[in-house]
Amino acid sequence: MTFLRIHKKWTITAVGVVAVAGAVLLYWANRPPGATFIDPTNQDLVVRGKVIYANTCAACHGAKLQGQPNWRERLANGRLPAPPHDRSGHTWHHPDAVLFDLVKNGLVPGRTAPPGYQSDMPAFGSTLSDEQIIEVLAYIKSTWPPDALRMQKEVTEQQQRR
Numbered sequence: 001m002t003f004l005r006i007h008k009k010w011t012i013t014a015v016g017v018v019a020v021a022g023a024v025l026l027y028w029a030n031r032p033p034g035a036t037f038i039d040p041t042n043q044d045l046v047v048r049g050k051v052i053y054a055n056t057c058a059a060c061h062g063a064k065l066q067g068q069p070n071w072r073e074r075l076a077n078g079r080l081p082a083p084p085h086d087r088s089g090h091t092w093h094h095p096d097a098v099l100f101d102l103v104k105n106g107l108v109p110g111r112t113a114p115p116g117y118q119s120d121m122p123a124f125g126s127t128l129s130d131e132q133i134i135e136v137l138a139y140i141k142s143t144w145p146p147d148a149l150r151m152q153k154e155v156t157e158q159q160q161r162r
């Protein structure tokens, strides 16, 4: 019967549309928190992030975000010292999603570092929550001068368009 066949086709289409919409919604709800722009003017984030930075990052990256001395030269073990997070370093060259990933997972060889790469940057995924990682990054970003902030916002937006 034609009527039934048409009806069935529409039902299948409708189910398909609902499934796709559901998948998009699920993806949106579960998208990595690092993918959205981390706002350095949000004082709630910055105030909490400052405390996390002092307790968790300053020992290596410096209380004033200045990094370790001679941070461009490899140590005797072949690894790099901790770089500064201020304008003199290159933290501000990376989009938010990459910074989030680096703090959560450390430098992952073959993904955020060359294959076989060894690094002293710890992975904080088991000690800091996603929210805390966003807070500490908001604090670091809040110390940047306007030109660095503007450029970092641009690379963040470029990456999200991809």
Ligand code: HEC
Pocket (backbone or CB within 6 Å): 053, 056, 057, 058, 059, 060, 061, 079, 080, 081, 082, 083, 089, 090, 091, 092, 099, 102, 103, 107, 118, 119, 120, 121, 122, 124, 136, 137
């Ligand atoms: C035990 C020392 C140590 C601690 C603690 C540490 N880091 Fe690092 N971090 C490093 C080192 C060393 C590197 C450089 C890694 C490399 O290039 O091999 C690094 C690199 C980074 C980078 C990449 C910078 C770039 O320009 O590519 C980010 C971002 C970063 N750290 C953030 C943090 C944050 C945020 C914290 C605190 C939650 C933290 N680190 C705590 C040692 C540390």
